[in-house]
Amino acid sequence: MVSKQLNLFAFIFTLIFLGNQSLGSQTLRGFSPGKAEVQIKLEQTLKENIHSETFRSHLYAITSEPHHAGSEASRRVIDYLSEAMENAGLEVTHYDYDVLLANPGEVKIQLISDSSKKLIPNREYVYEEDPWSAHPELSHGWNAYSGSGDVTAEFVYVNYGTKEDFEKLDSLGIELGGKIAFARYGRNFRGYKAKYAEEYGALGLVIFTDATKSRLDPSATFPHTGFLDHSAIQRGSLITLDYYGDPLTPHGPSLPIDHPDTPERLDIADVDLPRIPVAPIGSAAGAKILSAMQGEKAPDDWQGGFDFEYRIQSGTDVKLNLMVDQPREIKRITNVIGKIEGSKYPDEWVILGCHHDAWTFGTADPNSGTAMLLTLADALGELMSAGWRPERTIVFAHWDAEEYGLIGATEWVEQLLEELKANAVAYFNADMTATGARFGAAATPSLHTGIIEASKFVTHPDTTISLFEYWTKDIETGRAPIGRLGSGSDFAPFVLYATVPAAQIGLYGSVPVYHSAFDNLYYYESFLDGDFKYGPALAAYYGLLTTRFANAEIIPYDFHRYAVKWILHLEDLEKEFDGVNLSNTNLMNLLALLENQTAFYNELINDFSEHGIPMIESVEKLNKELIVWERNLFLEEGLPFNQWMQNIFISPDPFQGYAAWVLPAIRYVLLSEDETVKDEWASIIEKHEIAVRQMLLSMHRINDFLYGE
Numbered sequence: 001m002v003s004k005q006l007n008l009f010a011f012i013f014t015l016i017f018l019g020n021q022s023l024g025s026q027t028l029r030g031f032s033p034g035k036a037e038v039q040i041k042l043e044q045t046l047k048e049n050i051h052s053e054t055f056r057s058h059l060y061a062i063t064s065e066p067h068h069a070g071s072e073a074s075r076r077v078i079d080y081l082s083e084a085m086e087n088a089g090l091e092v093t094h095y096d097y098d099v100l101l102a103n104p105g106e107v108k109i110q111l112i113s114d115s116s117k118k119l120i121p122n123r124e125y126v127y128e129e130d131p132w133s134a135h136p137e138l139s140h141g142w143n144a145y146s147g148s149g150d151v152t153a154e155f156v157y158v159n160y161g162t163k164e165d166f167e168k169l170d171s172l173g174i175e176l177g178g179k180i181a182f183a184r185y186g187r188n189f190r191g192y193k194a195k196y197a198e199e200y201g202a203l204g205l206v207i208f209t210d211a212t213k214s215r216l217d218p219s220a221t222f223p224h225t226g227f228l229d230h231s232a233i234q235r236g237s238l239i240t241l242d243y244y245g246d247p248l249t250p251h252g253p254s255l256p257i258d259h260p261d262t263p264e265r266l267d268i269a270d271v272d273l274p275r276i277p278v279a280p281i282g283s284a285a286g287a288k289i290l291s292a293m294q295g296e297k298a299p300d301d302w303q304g305g306f307d308f309e310y311r312i313q314s315g316t317d318v319k320l321n322l323m324v325d326q327p328r329e330i331k332r333i334t335n336v337i338g339k340i341e342g343s344k345y346p347d348e349w350v351i352l353g354c355h356h357d358a359w360t361f362g363t364a365d366p367n368s369g370t371a372m373l374l375t376l377a378d379a380l381g382e383l384m385s386a387g388w389r390p391e392r393t394i395v396f397a398h399w400d401a402e403e404y405g406l407i408g409a410t411e412w413v414e415q416l417l418e419e420l421k422a423n424a425v426a427y428f429n430a431d432m433t434a435t436g437a438r439f440g441a442a443a444t445p446s447l448h449t450g451i452i453e454a455s456k457f458v459t460h461p462d463t464t465i466s467l468f469e470y471w472t473k474d475i476e477t478g479r480a481p482i483g484r485l486g487s488g489s490d491f492a493p494f495v496l497y498a499t500v501p502a503a504q505i506g507l508y509g510s511v512p513v514y515h516s517a518f519d520n521l522y523y524y525e526s527f528l529d530g531d532f533k534y535g536p537a538l539a540a541y542y543g544l545l546t547t548r549f550a551n552a553e554i555i556p557y558d559f560h561r562y563a564v565k566w567i568l569h570l571e572d573l574e575k576e577f578d579g580v581n582l583s584n585t586n587l588m589n590l591l592a593l594l595e596n597q598t599a600f601y602n603e604l605i606n607d608f609s610e611h612g613i614p615m616i617e618s619v620e621k622l623n624k625e626l627i628v629w630e631r632n633l634f635l636e637e638g639l640p641f642n643q644w645m646q647n648i649f650i651s652p653d654p655f656q657g658y659a660a661w662v663l664p665a666i667r668y669v670l671l672s673e674d675e676t677v678k679d680e681w682a683s684i685i686e687k688h689e690i691a692v693r694q695m696l697l698s699m700h701r702i703n704d705f706l707y708g709e
């Protein structure tokens with residue numbers, strides 16, 4: 001220990017006195033100066049290989065027909081992806097699974113009053129301007145995994161259908177039992193609206209898109225502007241199981257039925273999917289129902305975008321008839337995986353992915369991301385035909401059935417769990433990412449620095465400044481704001497189930513039409529990107545980011561960010577919950593040590609990048625240790641509220657769905673009023689201490705590798 005500390009002093013001394021001597025050329029985190037020069041040249045060529053026309057033609061090929069998972073059109077997309085990546089020179093493999101999906105089936109909604117019956121429309125309008133809106137294969141509005149049934153009853157407006165909204169109705173003495181719930185979109189994941197409606201005894205649920213006050217006039221909406229028209233319907237899945245992936249195989253891959261290792265599947269009847277019928281409608285259809293209601297006025301904060309009063313109850317003379325016939329069926333899905341094998345470390349994988357299935361055309365969600373990834377694959381392919389290879393393997397993953405419940409990606413992560421835990425360097429998710437000018441990122445803390453650095457090397461397509469400058473131009477501190485990963489896309493199984501660091505990075509615009517018939521090429525070209533420039537710019541960015549993680553001598557993680565964020569979040573929890581002491585604790589002391597250790601490691605890496613200190617004898621071992629560092633967050637027994645989620649640092653909000661909770665086990669215990677949960681406090685804190693201790697030990701090993709023994 002003593003000699004190491006001396007070493008440390010000598011090293012800091014060197015940093016202070018020699019630190020300024022070799023400035024001038026560009027440094028890249030984790031690259032020695034010579035290799036950085038080679039990398040920067042490679043990046044230049046890569047950017048030159050990226051063409052807007054390539055992006056445009058991929059986007060057209062993939063999104064010219066609706067292609068939900070399990071459909072015939074989806075098969076054509078799978079073929080296209082396979083061919084496109086093969087043409088680029090990638091090695092393509094199909095990963096097939098047989099999983100429980102649902103078909104659109106039939107939906108019929110009627111408003112019944114004064115013995116008259118009015119059909120409530122649940123299809124989008126056809127517009128002359130938008131030829132895609134007339135596509136014969138467009139489905140009616142539906143929510144996947146709805147129950148089937150035919151119910152007629154009075155109905156109750158439940159606002160957004162959050163937990164609090166249902167509690168409020170309860171406190172007002174309004175019974176949902178035997179009635180149909182009527183909820184607006186927003187605030188929570190739609191599946192929770194259905195879950196709570198069913199728990200409170202509703203016979204069915206209709207979800208409508210609320211209007212926006214300033215855009216009641218149709219001339220203010222699509223197709224005249226990019227704002228949502230009054231017929232657009234948000235389709236989407238209702239699944240809220242406490243695991244992702246195939247509902248029938250919670251902890252393993254749903255290998256095909258005819259595969260020798262096909263797993264035992266749960267009985268559909270034993271899976272907690274919605275039992276009540278649920279269907280979505282647009283805002284014009286919603287207005288028809290709202291304006292027919294006769295009950296008492298809803299509270300002020302329950303009023304919405306239409307300029308009439310929203311009421312709570314329909315009144316006894318007004319009823320809804322809701323019929324949903326939605327067959328559930330085990331169907332084949334296919335992930336299309338393309339690989340560029342690494343020349344030096346083929347076992348270490350940098351993974352890029354985006355789902356390929358879409359509720360309708362999917363031009364923005366998800367396939368702007370798909371076309372971007374294909375454009376990048378083409379550009380890397382061009383480099384490969386000139387003899388280039390990345391040092392680590394680059395994997396392009398096009399996932400199936402994301403929209404139903406992150407199914408394709410989850411089954412793959414479950415299938416390859418051990419390999420991924422040992423070898424996955426990072427996962428970058430491109431779902432719906434090339435839709436506008438705003439650069440944004442959400443990521444695991446260890447990837448923040450890499451994400452920020454790469455953004456300094458790509459020009460924002462609307463300007464002459466870098467993505468980074470564009471990103472931070474209105475931020476006083478100049479610090480790039482990076483969000484947290486909650487749920488809602490395919491990074492979730494990587495982060496939550498395998499503790500693989502992940503990120504979702506994009507050039508974003510506003511896409512109110514997502515999951516509707518208008519997420520199509522007309523909308524994309526008219527309101528998102530008529531020049532097809534954001535996709536190619538993002539492909540360049542992903543190319544830099546990926547090849548840096550694939551080529552760096554030392555993988556450019558930044559663990560210091562983890563320690564800093566961890567401490568910050570403990571402090572925040574202490575402020576949020578009265579009487580909780582988290583700052584004068586053993587856990588905090590350990591984190592302070594980790595903060596120190598990781599800061600010191602960062603100095604070593606910076607010095608390496610500036611001087612290329614030749615002390616690294618065991619770089620291979622070092623990188624192996626870096627790759628598994630985040631496995632210390634892995635909780636074998638899962639989180640207290642969810643066994644399947646095994647990352648102690650982050651989870652989605654278990655009550656609302658999309659948003660993220662940091663240090664979820666601690667937050668859950670603090671929020672709980674259940675004494676048996678509260679009794680878990682000491683053991684939960686201890687689990688955090690164990691994780692941090694292991695991270696510290698790992699940092700010691702890492703520094704040993706850097707010094708040599």
Ligand SMILES: [Zn+2]
Binds near residue numbers: 355366402431432489
């Ligand atoms: Zn998506």
